[in-house]
Amino acid sequence: MTTAIDWSEHRAALFDLDGVITPTAEVHMRAWEVMFNDFLAGWDGPGDTSPYTDRDYFDHVDGKPRYDGVRDFLASRGIDLPEGSESDSPEAETVHGLGDRKNESFNEVLEREGVRPYPGSVALxxxxATLDIRLAxxxxSANAPAVLRTAGLLDRFETVVSGTVAKELGLPGKPAPDTFLHAAATLGADAASSVVLEDAVSGVRAGAAGAFAAVVGVDRGAGAAVLTEAGATVVVTDLAELVPGVPGVDA
Incomplete structure (x- = not known):
């Protein structure tokens, strides 16, 4: 398969995690689905309470910081909840409460089932690792370091810019490009010498907004046309497609 990226032209590769390196995007999807549908079934205030679907995930939640995903989905349904605070319990009907309720569900699945990376992602x-290119x-997700550790890949990356790091540094989340730009700078690179690899529309938009040298859209369900419209310069279904001489690997 022809290599879509000439890696010798770049200094850094900036990977999203869930849905790009590990199939944990599916765990996130199900955790969001359970949480939102439980909430909607019990909500008696104004707004659209029809069941939450995978389309809602891709349109409003995928790739965004957790509380932003809650806000954007609720806004799409015309539902107004108080913001709450980090001290809220997961049972609270606030933006923070719903976000933390979803996170509890995700962590339970991760601990119970573990996670194995996509073979094609490991191949890339x-x-x-054989080239002079730095990785982030x-x-x-605030869970990024734990997921990488569970997958046995944490030592492959020089830096991990997680949701927690972004919050500590005051960096806006995707679709803003700031977290990617920070990672590139940490690696001694810049946007013009870095490649972004993303499966979420919000992440692809972040790469496009940052004017990175290339933005790889990994189509795990969003759709190639949607990723291209969001700004992907290359779209693949598996990262093995970006390895010279390696055929596609089943994920």
């Missing part, structure tokens, strides 16, 4: 990481993970 193995290839990049840029994820909206």
């Amino acid at each position: 990481l193995d290839h990049l 993970v840029v994820s909206s």
Whole structure:
């Protein structure tokens, strides 16, 4: 398969995590689905309470910081909840409460089932390890380090810009490009010498907004046309497609 990226032209590769390196996007999807549908079933205030669907995930939640996803989905349904605070319990009907309720569900699944990375993603990481290119993970999830550790890949990356790091530094989340730009700078690179690899529309938009050298859209369900419209310069279904001489790997 022809290599879509000439890695020798770049200094850094900035990977999203969930849905790009590990199939944890599916765990996030199900955790969001359970949480939102439980909430909607019990909500008796104004707004649209029809069941939450995968389309809602891709349109309003995917790739965003957790509380932003809650806000954007509720706004799409005309439902207004108080913001709350970090001290809220997961049972609270606030933006923070719903976000933390979803996170509890995700962590329970991660602990119970573990996670194995996509074989094609490992193939690309193995290839990049032979080159003079520096690697980072840029994820909206606060769980990114734990997921990488569970997958046995934490030591592959020089830096992990997680949702927690972004909050500590005051960086706006995707679709703003700031977390990717910070990761590139940490690696001694810049946007013009870095490649962004993303499966979420919000993450692809972040890469496009940052004017990165290339933005790889990994189509795990969002759709190639949607990713291209969001700003992807290359779209693949598996990262093995970006490894010279390696055929596609089933994920």
